[in-house]
Amino acid sequence: MQSNELARQLTATVVCVAVSVASLAACDSNEQTGRSRTVSAQTKLCGANLSKGTRRALLDVLESRTYDWEWSNQKHLGDLAEPDQKSLGDAAKKLVSGFHETGADENQEYPLCYAYGPSAVNAMIDLSFYFPKAIPESPAHQLTPYELGKVSLARSSRAYLYMECSSSEFGSGNEPVLIEGELGRLRLPATESETMRMDNLNVLHAVSLAMVKELGCKGDAGLPARFSAPSSVPPPPDRTPSPALRRTPPS
DSSP states (O other), rough: HHHHHHHHHHHHHHHHHHHHHHHHHHHOOOOOOOOSSGGGGOEEEEEEEEEHHHHHHHHHHHHSSSSSEOOOHHHHHTTOEEEEEEHHHHHHHHHHHHHHOOOSEEEEEEEEEEEEEETTTOEEEEEEEEESSOOOOOOOTTOEEEEESSSEETTTEEEEEEEEEEOOGGGGGTEEEEEEEEEEEOOOOSSSSSHHHHHHHHHHHHHHHHHHHHTTTTGGOOOOOSOOBBSSOOOOOOOOOOOOOOSSSOO
């Protein structure tokens, strides 16, 4: 199991780097791919509008003064063809159709987009969604829980946000569907800090809020309009994180 996860992580990392290099080398720029001719003026991420505070958090995460982003296309690993989704609406439709086909499956990833700092080597994040079967009861000790959505878990290298969505799109009636948003950093931070955990959650919240609005989730799936994530427990002392797999199950 661990070797399979490591293989997926290495493959995905190679793909992300290849995609990033190809993106940076491209001369064309168009609105649909998420690229901007003036990256310094970017105020969107994955189709979500960013507040000044969230944009600042994203730049800190990417260790850059500017950023750019692209829609993900991981339907076929290594395929750099045009992404399946060209808008947040397309990505939401992909989530809905995937849920109707496979239901809750925490190993089925629905990649959304990735962002990078053009001047910072390996400074990249990717954002994805999952349909887990349940909220983890015993999160890994490296993760700090926060009061955002049903529950949020974060460390300097990753963040997880669990939300319950009641929407006619899922045909669930009054039964909410559990959705997990995930943010991962390609470059592992050297230390663990509360600031980095909050930056990760801030960015993940903005994208997740835009997604639940697109899905028509009742009450925005419990997400606040403005980012706020009080810690459920006192933050752990700073420590150097151990290398993590790309997809690290919270429990």
